[in-house]
Amino acid sequence: KRINMGIIKLPKNSIEFFKNNQNKIFESGNLAEGPWNKQLSEKIKSICNIKNAICVNSNGSGLVALLLLYKEYYGRTDVMIQSNTMYGVKTITKTAGYNLVDFIDCQIETLMPKLNDVKKAVENYKGEIKKLVILLSDIGGIINPDIEKIAKFCREKNIILLEDAAHSFGSTLNKKFSGTFGNAGVYSYYSTKAIFAGEGGVVVTNDNYIGSLMKDFIAYDRFKQKMKIGFNIRLPEIQALMIYSVVNEYKEIIKNKFNIAKKYADACNSCNIKFINQNDKFNIGNYYKFTIISPKKNVSDLLPKIKTTTSKVYDYFLGNSKEIPEKHICLPIWFGLEEKISDRVIKEIKESSGV
Numbered sequence: 001k002r003i004n005m006g007i008i009k010l011p012k013n014s015i016e017f018f019k020n021n022q023n024k025i026f027e028s029g030n031l032a033e034g035p036w037n038k039q040l041s042e043k044i045k046s047i048c049n050i051k052n053a054i055c056v057n058s059n060g061s062g063l064v065a066l067l068l069l070y071k072e073y074y075g076r077t078d079v080m081i082q083s084n085t086m087y088g089v090k091t092i093t094k095t096a097g098y099n100l101v102d103f104i105d106c107q108i109e110t111l112m113p114k115l116n117d118v119k120k121a122v123e124n125y126k127g128e129i130k131k132l133v134i135l136l137s138d139i140g141g142i143i144n145p146d147i148e149k150i151a152k153f154c155r156e157k158n159i160i161l162l163e164d165a166a167h168s169f170g171s172t173l174n175k176k177f178s179g180t181f182g183n184a185g186v187y188s189y190y191s192t193k194a195i196f197a198g199e200g201g202v203v204v205t206n207d208n209y210i211g212s213l214m215k216d217f218i219a220y221d222r223f224k225q226k227m228k229i230g231f232n233i234r235l236p237e238i239q240a241l242m243i244y245s246v247v248n249e250y251k252e253i254i255k256n257k258f259n260i261a262k263k264y265a266d267a268c269n270s271c272n273i274k275f276i277n278q279n280d281k282f283n284i285g286n287y288y289k290f291t292i293i294s295p296k297k298n299v300s301d302l303l304p305k306i307k308t309t310t311s312k313v314y315d316y317f318l319g320n321s322k323e324i325p326e327k328h329i330c331l332p333i334w335f336g337l338e339e340k341i342s343d344r345v346i347k348e349i350k351e352s353s354g355v
Helices: 012-028 035-048 059-074 087-095 115-124 147-157 208-217 237-247 250-270 339-352
Strands: 052-056 078-082 099-104 132-137 160-165 184-188 201-205 290-293 328-331
Touching: 012 237, 035 052, 035 201, 035 237, 052 059, 052 208, 059 087, 059 132, 059 160, 059 184, 059 201, 059 208, 078 087, 087 099, 087 132, 099 115, 099 132, 115 132, 115 147, 132 147, 147 160, 201 208, 237 250, 250 290, 250 339
Parallel strands: 078 099, 078 132, 132 160, 160 184
Antiparallel strands: 052 201, 184 201, 290 328
16 A cells, blocks of 8 residues: 655754754844745755855745746746656746747656756757756655766756755765765755754755855845846745754764665665666665656566555656656655554565565
């Protein structure tokens, strides 16, 4: 049966940190644009080794803001997204007033595009390259293994590359953090994500000009009054503290998920079941999802006895990658997962393959 997360469990240290600091916010009366936004920004910059980190009220608002900035200041009007991503990524592009010109194919091995998929989409593009943005999403907690090559290709072609890193905070490829490979990226701390705090996001970029524009944009540029665009997508102080409290423990959260993933991985390996490994030597994910893949046939036909699952990465497709929803399943994996659930899953894995 498909099971939901139920009560989301936060690390005890996160809860204590939040409780110990929340009253300071109320006592100061500084409910917005206060020290916790600044501290969270500094924390993310320090963890991810990035020059700019701007707190926003959601991953989606951060992506819309970036698209609007690249439209207003760089003349970008066309965008491509990958076919296996959240429907909201599609609506984001229209909200920002872009022409969604193509969906980039994705591969079942990673649920993400390879470099050749990106190249093919760009070759088929009929518009002016100087107007193009490519918005790619990390899927399931792991960074696209081809992201370095894709970023190099985009730089050479003068294509803006944005990273939807909603799934992948804390993940690294060659010791470089997700969200830091393209021109800019955005994390999510929505309640179901790997590192979770209810709501909120952070925009990251090494481009100081975009970073400066974003800092002004999120508060209507009401102080400098030089921008033609701007909106209120600030993060409230109480939520900044909440995210800070959880990000403080991000290593503990990922470690907990890795312990669960190891049990699943051992069971899958013993039964010759393919899964997306997030503990590669160079590519370390956060196990937002533990994803079993079946490249050749529908996963329900291959593994009919695995019933204890959670929601698929996506059970729909936006472009050509029609087979992906039918060829993967996700096993329950979240911080503090009850052992009886993981034990049941392992039993079903072994039964499914006749072990």
